[in-house]
Structure formats: structure tokens, C-alpha cells
Amino acid sequence: MNAEIIAVGSELLTPERVDTNSLFLTDQLNELGVEVVTKCVIGDDLERLADAVRRAVSRSEIVVLCGGLGPTEDDLTRDAVAAALERKLIYHPEIAAALEQRFAQFRRKMAEVNKRQAFVIDGAEILPNERGTAPGQWIEESGWYVMLLPGPPHEMKAVFTRQCVPRLARIVPKMAIQTLVLRVAGMGESDLDQLIAPVYRKYQNPATTILAAAGDIQIRLRARCPSEEEASALVEEVARPIELLLGEHVYSRNGHSLDEVVGELLRERRDTLAVAESATGGLLAERITSVPGSSDYFLGGFITYASRMKVEWLGVPEETIARCGAVSKETAEAMALGARRRTGATYALSITGLAGPDSGGEDAPVGTFCVGLADAGGCVVLQRVFPGDRARIRQFAAQMALDMLRRRMLRSG
Amino acid sequence: MNAEIIAVGSELLTPERVDTNSLFLTDQLNELGVEVVTKCVIGDDLERLADAVRRAVSRSEIVVLCGGLGPTEDDLTRDAVAAALERKLIYHPEIAAALEQRFAQFRRKMAEVNKRQAFVIDGAEILPNERGTAPGQWIEESGWYVMLLPGPPHEMKAVFTRQCVPRLARIVPKMAIQTLVLRVAGMGESDLDQLIAPVYRKYQNPATTILAAAGDIQIRLRARCPSEEEASALVEEVARPIELLLGEHVYSRNGHSLDEVVGELLRERRDTLAVAESATGGLLAERITSVPGSSDYFLGGFITYASRMKVEWLGVPEETIARCGAVSKETAEAMALGARRRTGATYALSITGLAGPDSGGEDAPVGTFCVGLADAGGCVVLQRVFPGDRARIRQFAAQMALDMLRRRMLRSG
Numbered sequence: 001m002n003a004e005i006i007a008v009g010s011e012l013l014t015p016e017r018v019d020t021n022s023l024f025l026t027d028q029l030n031e032l033g034v035e036v037v038t039k040c041v042i043g044d045d046l047e048r049l050a051d052a053v054r055r056a057v058s059r060s061e062i063v064v065l066c067g068g069l070g071p072t073e074d075d076l077t078r079d080a081v082a083a084a085l086e087r088k089l090i091y092h093p094e095i096a097a098a099l100e101q102r103f104a105q106f107r108r109k110m111a112e113v114n115k116r117q118a119f120v121i122d123g124a125e126i127l128p129n130e131r132g133t134a135p136g137q138w139i140e141e142s143g144w145y146v147m148l149l150p151g152p153p154h155e156m157k158a159v160f161t162r163q164c165v166p167r168l169a170r171i172v173p174k175m176a177i178q179t180l181v182l183r184v185a186g187m188g189e190s191d192l193d194q195l196i197a198p199v200y201r202k203y204q205n206p207a208t209t210i211l212a213a214a215g216d217i218q219i220r221l222r223a224r225c226p227s228e229e230e231a232s233a234l235v236e237e238v239a240r241p242i243e244l245l246l247g248e249h250v251y252s253r254n255g256h257s258l259d260e261v262v263g264e265l266l267r268e269r270r271d272t273l274a275v276a277e278s279a280t281g282g283l284l285a286e287r288i289t290s291v292p293g294s295s296d297y298f299l300g301g302f303i304t305y306a307s308r309m310k311v312e313w314l315g316v317p318e319e320t321i322a323r324c325g326a327v328s329k330e331t332a333e334a335m336a337l338g339a340r341r342r343t344g345a346t347y348a349l350s351i352t353g354l355a356g357p358d359s360g361g362e363d364a365p366v367g368t369f370c371v372g373l374a375d376a377g378g379c380v381v382l383q384r385v386f387p388g389d390r391a392r393i394r395q396f397a398a399q400m401a402l403d404m405l406r407r408r409m410l411r412s413g
Numbered sequence: 414m415n416a417e418i419i420a421v422g423s424e425l426l427t428p429e430r431v432d433t434n435s436l437f438l439t440d441q442l443n444e445l446g447v448e449v450v451t452k453c454v455i456g457d458d459l460e461r462l463a464d465a466v467r468r469a470v471s472r473s474e475i476v477v478l479c480g481g482l483g484p485t486e487d488d489l490t491r492d493a494v495a496a497a498l499e500r501k502l503i504y505h506p507e508i509a510a511a512l513e514q515r516f517a518q519f520r521r522k523m524a525e526v527n528k529r530q531a532f533v534i535d536g537a538e539i540l541p542n543e544r545g546t547a548p549g550q551w552i553e554e555s556g557w558y559v560m561l562l563p564g565p566p567h568e569m570k571a572v573f574t575r576q577c578v579p580r581l582a583r584i585v586p587k588m589a590i591q592t593l594v595l596r597v598a599g600m601g602e603s604d605l606d607q608l609i610a611p612v613y614r615k616y617q618n619p620a621t622t623i624l625a626a627a628g629d630i631q632i633r634l635r636a637r638c639p640s641e642e643e644a645s646a647l648v649e650e651v652a653r654p655i656e657l658l659l660g661e662h663v664y665s666r667n668g669h670s671l672d673e674v675v676g677e678l679l680r681e682r683r684d685t686l687a688v689a690e691s692a693t694g695g696l697l698a699e700r701i702t703s704v705p706g707s708s709d710y711f712l713g714g715f716i717t718y719a720s721r722m723k724v725e726w727l728g729v730p731e732e733t734i735a736r737c738g739a740v741s742k743e744t745a746e747a748m749a750l751g752a753r754r755r756t757g758a759t760y761a762l763s764i765t766g767l768a769g770p771d772s773g774g775e776d777a778p779v780g781t782f783c784v785g786l787a788d789a790g791g792c793v794v795l796q797r798v799f800p801g802d803r804a805r806i807r808q809f810a811a812q813m814a815l816d817m818l819r820r821r822m823l824r825s826g
Contacts (some may be wrong), residue, residue, distance in 0.1 A: 009622075010622050011622045011623075011624050011633070012452075013439065013448075013449050013450065013451075013452065013608075014622070014633070015436050015437075015439045015440035015441065015443060015623075016436070017429075018431050018432075018433065018436065020431065023428050023429070023431065024428070026426065026427065026428040027428035030428060035426075036426050037426065037455075037456055037458065037461065038453060038454065038456070038461060038465075039425075039426065039453065039454040040451065040452065040453045040454075041451065041452040042450075042451055043451070045450065048472075049449065051468075051472075052451075055464075055468065055629065059461075059464075061743075070603075071602075071603045071606065072603075072604070072606045072623065073610065073614065074622075074623070083595055093571075096737075102462075105798075106798055106800060107798070108601065108604075110603075111603040111604055111606075111607040112607065113603060113606060113607050113610075131800070131801060131802065132800075133603070152625075153802070154801060154802055154804075154805055170777070209427065210521065211428045211429050220429070233818060240426075269779050271418035275716075277695075279702075280699075280702075281695075281698050281699050281701065281702025281711075282690075282694075282695030282696065282697070282698030282699035282705070282706070282714060283695065283699045284695070284714070285694050285695030285698075285716045285718075286695035286696045286699045288692050288694065288695075289692075289693075289694025289695065289716075289718060290694070290803070290804065291767070292770050292771070292803060293771075294718075295718055295719065295773065298694075298718050298719075299718060299719045299721075299722060300715070300716045300718045300719055300722035300726070301695060301714070301715075301716035301718075302713070302714075302715065303688075303695065303702075303713045303714035303715075303716065305698075305699045305702060305708055305711050305712060305713045305714075305715050306708065306711075306712045306713055308712075309712060309756065312755075313713070313726075313755075329416055335551050342725075342726075343722070356705070357705050358705070358706070360708065390703070390705060391703065394703075
């Protein structure tokens with residue numbers, strides 16, 4: 001079965017915005033065994049949008065529309081799909097009532113325009129949206145399926161996975177698909193590819209995609225076979241030698257992020273963690289605490305942005321900063337030891353560096369970072385120079401800190 | 414004049430890849446005064462591609478195709494456009510000769526398949542490509558223009574700017590374009606729209622787009638006029654009454670983020686800031702320090718994730734946490750006052766709340782947040798319940814904290 005994705009919204013036709021919802025949807029559809037054959041972005045224009053829906057329905061079995069379900073006059077998806085399918089829009093007072101209740105829950109009065117969101121295409125099933133005001137809609141006729149989803153990614157994802165995936169799973173002919181994602185830290189993309197390309201290039205199935213972010217690489221293997229067993233076996237046939245080649249660089253094979261993997265290790269061992277950040281300004285702690293339940297192992301952190309705070313809060317000797325600089329192995333070590341002493345955590349990570357764009361009077365080049373890890377045995381510090389802009393440099397540093405801790409925990413058994 | 418962009422290539426229909434060429438092309442076309450009304454991604458499929466070209470030509474004056482000009486059998490753009498326009502493909506021996514020479518220059522022999530790249534649509538102008546093997550093509554007939562561009566970004570950019578922009582500049586009626594972005598905090602999207610729609614709906618020009626993130630709304634106004642002056646005047650004509658209606662909710666009219674605006678205010682006034690975060694776990698500090706030069710005003714922060722840290726580091730009375738809870742106005746106030754006392758900053762912001770997904774034993778519902786702001790005059794605390802998932806709830810809370818500080822600084826002159 002083939003699918004088309006139509007992203008709706010004039011803001012997606014500006015030079016600043018890309019439609020990323022379609023990436024999530026493509027991934028989900030591929031998992032179900034559905035190929036995406038066309039993606040479109042259409043502005044807030046009733047005629048064009050209706051025309052696109054008509055064309056899509058005429059040639060593809062599955063049509064997914066994203067966005068344009070909001071309360072404003074610009075939100076035309078409901079009207080356009082109704083026009084394209086020659087169906088009426090019907091007002092559902094129970095949706096309006098639920099919306100009103102939702103607003104009341106947040107102690108706000110519903111605006112009159114929100115009632116637009118209570119219109120449903122004749123014959124459509126309503127797809128509840130627990131995360132926002134715009135419900136989705138599901139329409140089927142012999143041979144094709146059209147679904148209307150809200151545009152905000154967190155709403156779209158929830159409605160699609162909870163409402164559309166189960167429905168599609170019943171419709172789409174079964175083809176077993178197995179995906180395995182190996183996640184890798186502490187290696188550059190081209191080094192990695194040079195090492196593992198001889199393995200994966202021999203295979204068309206599974207398909208291999210390599211995605212690189214700052215200090216974080218994903219190797220995605222996806223096999224399609226008649227049976228689960230064949231697909232699993234094929235994925236493993238490629239994954240195994242890759243894992244052997246990459247060794248400890250592979251930090252997960254279940255898609256879990258480094259934040260999650262480190263959290264799982266800490267929880268298993270009943271260890272605790274504290275951080276002391278300078279140049280990353282809270283990014284490391286933010287990543288650690290983005291994991292639900294991180295309060296089980298994360299005690300807290302010091303963002304010692306000003307040098308004075310490093311001295312007062314962490315007990316870094318003024319003399320160390322004066323002699324070695326705020327960005328130095330010595331300062332990073334004193335920060336990590338200080339954070340551990342102040343919290344009693346099993347481990348303390350520290351980061352100090354130059355995120356740029358200016359070097360802030362330090363001698364070292366922009367991108368220079370020292371990352372410290374203190375535990376009962378003392379403290380190790382690594383120094384690196386990271387490439388990229390301010391945001392990317394900070395990501396590299398936070399990633400390296402987490403990876404140091406992961407490797408330490410693995411080695412200490 | 415209107416344009417459509419068609420990106421060609423099955424690799425652009427995978428979950429990992431987005432078409433970014435269209436962003437560059439949109440920017441260039443907008444600069445010329447051309448609106449992009451539709452973007453499509455089509456796989457390597459002759460029928461679908463020809464169909465997309467036929468539709469595009471039937472409704473838009475300018476059609477830009479990107480990709481599919483390579484030498485392999487997957488590269489179908491030439492054939493598809495020829496089919497759609499009912500023209501022949503003509504072999505140009507001089508292109509083949511130039512290709513052969515290009516290969517010789519890199520001491521390689523040209524593969525036979527490369528001769529496919531010497532086929533040109535009947536009546537098309539050849540657009541030389543100095544950076545690659547695939548030349549572009551330019552086709553015009555009364556009323557519409559079709560251009561075929563290579564897919565690799567550096568080739569596409571060079572061919573478009575050198576060959577297409579000068580041709581388009583002669584064709585497109587001269588139009589000046591002015592864009593203004595008003596950014597708004599502290600208001601919901603539907604409330605905002607209800608308030609300002611009566612203003613902007615009266616105008617087709619400027620076009621208005623509203624973009625909403627967690628607690629952050631952008632109102633983009635774009636005017637197209639014969640002269641710069643008219644375009645500026647028109648944008649202001651709509652922006653002014655919107656600003657009057659939204660008042661203090663508007664935090665910037667130059668595109669600057671709330672992080673930047675708060676930083677600019679602090680720097681101007683030579684004030685300093687510290688933070689104490691619980692549930693946002695460093696997100697607030699991370700946003701503040703994402704701005705280059707934030708060390709001028711940001712002293713540091715405490716991430717007091719465990720209750721014990723709130724007591725030990727910030728001096729929050731144990732009794733307050735026991736009696737009122739870690740998520741309470743009283744605890745938020747004690748955190749802000751403690752952070753200010755510990756740092757000597759002009760302002761201290763505190764955040765405590767329940768980001769979910771579990772309520773962590775607190776009585777309040779997930780999403781409940783207390784945000785405190787302490788200064789020389791004392792401390793104010795606001796309590797809110799934010800909707801969404803963990804990440805979104807945290808974003809709302811950090812945004813609200815920054816906005817409280819901005820409003821306080823504006824009011825104190």
C-alpha cells in the first residue's frame with residue numbers, strides 16, 4: 001500500500017521552516033509496511049488544498065494530512081477535505097463541550113473561534129486528541145483512507161500512534177519489518193563509516209541509514225521479510241559484525257538515548273549523580289532530567305557561570321583559576337570534586353569550556369572543553385576541542401560528559 | 414507570480430532526510446517577489462513525476478524541479494518533464510563531449526551511462542553547471558517557466574543564482590517585500606487570534622502567519638508592494654494596531670527570542686540574574702546561556718532536584734517543604750530568595766513543579782508549576798497548570814519565568 005503526506009500551512013512555505021512531521025509519519029508508515037510515495041506542503045489555500053486531496057485520493061490508498069485544524073480562519077483542512085470528498089461538515093456539540101471543559105481545567109475561558117474545531121466531516125470517525133484542542137478525523141471508503149491530524153508535533157504523534165496505527169495495522173497486508181538502531185558515542189561519522197561500510201554495503205535488505213548529530217551517531221537497520229523470524233535474523237546478521245567492530249562505542253541497541261542509558265545504569269546500581277556546569281549552562285542537567293523518573297538518581301547541579309560561583313559554591317581555589325584559567329583541567333577537576341563533596345553523590349560530572357563565539361579572554365581556542373568525572377576513587381579529566389557553532393559545541397560537551405560516566409560505570413562492573 | 418518547487422528523489426522520502434534545497438530556493442524566489450505556493454517531494458517514478466509537472470504548470474507560472482538529473486536509470490526528471498510538456502528529448506553531442514573532457518580532467522574515463530545527461534528537452538535552454546556533470550535546463554512558453562536543476566545543494570545553488578535569478582529578474586514584475594515578526598509571550602494562541610484577527614483579516618497584503626510554540630507565539634507579517642516604502646508602510650499599518658491590542662505581551666518586533674530580549678534588558682540596566690530550578694532541571698539556565706555573551710549578566714544557578722538540595726543550598730526551611738510541599742508557592746518563594754541571597758544577583762528566578770508523567774507523590778496535578786521572582790523589593794510567585802507532555806510542560810515553565818522577569822524589568826522602568 002502507498003501513502004501520501006500533505007502538510008498544511010503557509011508557515012511551512014517560508015524559507016525558515018521545514019515540515020518535520022512527515023519524517024515521523026514516514027517512519028511509522030514504513031514500520032507498518034507502507035511506502036510513502038509523495039509528500040507535499042500546501043499553504044492555507046482552500047482551492048489548492050482541495051485539489052491536492054483529490055489527486056492524492058485518486059492514486060494512493062492512504063492520505064495523511066497534518067495541520068490546519070486549529071481554530072482560526074487560516075485553518076482550512078476540514079473545509080478543503082470536505083470539499084474534495086464532496087461531503088458536508090457537521091457540527092458536534094459534544095466536541096465543543098469537551099473543548100470548553102478542557103479550557104476550564106486550565107482556568108481559562110474558551111474563545112468563540114474554537115467552536116470551528118467542533119466541525120467534523122460527514123462520515124468521519126473522530127480521533128481524540130488528549131494533548132490539544134483539535135481532534136483528528138479518520139475517513140474511509142472502499143479502497144482509500146484519509147486521516148486529518150493536528151499540526152503541533154506532540155499532538156500529531158499522540159493522535160497518530162494511538163488512533164491511526166491500530167486502525168492501519170488492521171488494514172495493511174502483513175509484511176514483517178524489523179528495525180534495529182545502534183547508537184554510538186565517542187566517534188566521528190566518517191571514521192565510523194569507513195569501519196563499517198564493508199559490512200552493510202553487501203546488503204540491500206536490511207537497508208542501512210547513518211544519522212549523525214553532535215557526538216551521537218545512529219545506525220538504523222531496517223529489514224522487510226515475509227516473517228518476523230527472517231527479518232530479525234537478517235537484521236542481526238548485519239548488526240552483530242558492526243557491534244563487534246565498534247565495541248564499547250555502541251551505547252544502545254534499543255533506540256534509548258544516552259541520557260536514558262546512563263540513567264538506567266545509575267538506577268540499577270543505586271548510584272547517584274550531581275553536576276557542575278559552566279559553559280554548557282545547564283544543558284547537561286537538562287538532558288539528565290529530561291528522562292522521567294530521573295529524580296531517583298539525580299541529586300542536583302551547580303551552574304557556576306561566573307568564576308566567583310565556582311569558588312564560593314564548589315570550593316575551586318581562586319588560585320587555581322588565576323593560575324590555570326577557568327577553562328583548564330585543574331579547574332574542571334576542582335569543580336567535579338567540589339560538586340561531589342557538596343552533594344554526597346556517587347559520581348559528579350563537571351564541564352568548563354569555551355562555547356564561543358568569542359574566546360572570552362581565555363588563551364585556548366573556541367571549542368576547548370575540559371570535562372571532569374569524580375567518584376570515590378578520585379577524578380579524571382579529559383580535554384577536547386569541539387567543532388561547530390555555540391549550540392553544537394555545547395551539545396558535544398554534554399554528550400562527552402555523559403559518555404565518560406557510562407564508560408566508567410561499565411568498566412567498574 | 415507564483416512558484417512551485419518539486420524535489421525529486423526516493424531518498425527524500427525516507428524518515429531520515431528532509432528536502433532543504435527548497436528553503437534556499439524559497440528565500441531566493443521571495444527576494445525576487447515570487448511566492449512559493451506548493452512544495453512537493455516525488456520519488457523516482459516517471460508517471461507520478463510527469464503528473465506533478467503537468468499539474469504545476471497548469472496552475473503556477475514558475476515551476477522549479479530539483480534533482481533526478483544524474484546519469485543512472487533512477488534519474489527520470491528529463492524524461493518526466495519531456496513527457497509532461499509533450500516535447501522530445503534531443504541528444505546534444507557537444508554536452509557529451511564537454512562531459513568527457515570533464516572526466517578526463519580528473520583522469521577518469523566517462524561511463525557510458527553519463528551520456529544520458531546529454532539529452533535536452535526540445536526548445537530548452539541549457540544552464541551550464543560548473544560544479545557537476547548535470548547541466549540544468551530552462552523552458553519557457555507564453556505564461557510559464559520550468560527549470561530543471563541538479564540535486565546536490567552546491568550545484569543547485571550555483572546554477573540557480575547564476576543562471577535562473579538573472580532570467581527571473583527580467584520576467585518577474587518588480588516587487589519590494591517587507592517582513593516583520595512580532596513575538597508574543599504569556600498568551601494562548603486562540604485568545605491572541607480572537608483579539609487580533611479583526612485587524613489582520615482585513616488585509617490580504619501583508620499576509621499574516623501565526624506560529625505557536627509552548628508559551629511563545631510569532632506573528633509574521635509580509636507585504637509585497639511596488640516600492641520598499643509602500644511595503645514598509647503597509648506592514649506598519651497592520652503591526653501598529655496589533656501591538657496596541659497586545660501591549661506588553663509583545664516582547665520583540667525584530668525576531669529576537671525571549672532569551673535574547675531578557676539578556677538585552679539585563680545588560681542595558683547592568684543587572685544580574687541567578688536561577689534556582691527544580692522540575693525544569695537546567696532548561697531555564699540553558700536557555701539563558703544559549704545567548705552569546707550571557708556571562709555579562711548571568712551569574713549561575715542551582716538545580717535543586719532533590720528536596721535536600723533545596724534545603725542545603727538555598728536555605729529552604731525543611732518545615733516549609735514538609736508543610737506546603739516541594740511544589741508550592743512557599744517553596745518557590747524560599748528558593749528564589751535563597752538563590753538571590755546566595756549569589757547577590759539583582760534578580761533570582763525559581764521554578765518548582767510537576768513535569769510528569771507521574772505526580773511523584775504530590776497532591777497537585779501534573780503540569781502544576783510555581784515560578785518565583787525575587788529582587789530587592791521581595792518576591793512574587795505565580796502558580797499555573799501547563800498542558801502537554803514532559804518536554805512541553807518544562808518549556809512552558811521556563812518561558813513563563815523569563816517573561817515574568819521581562820515584565821518586571823519593563824515596569825520598573
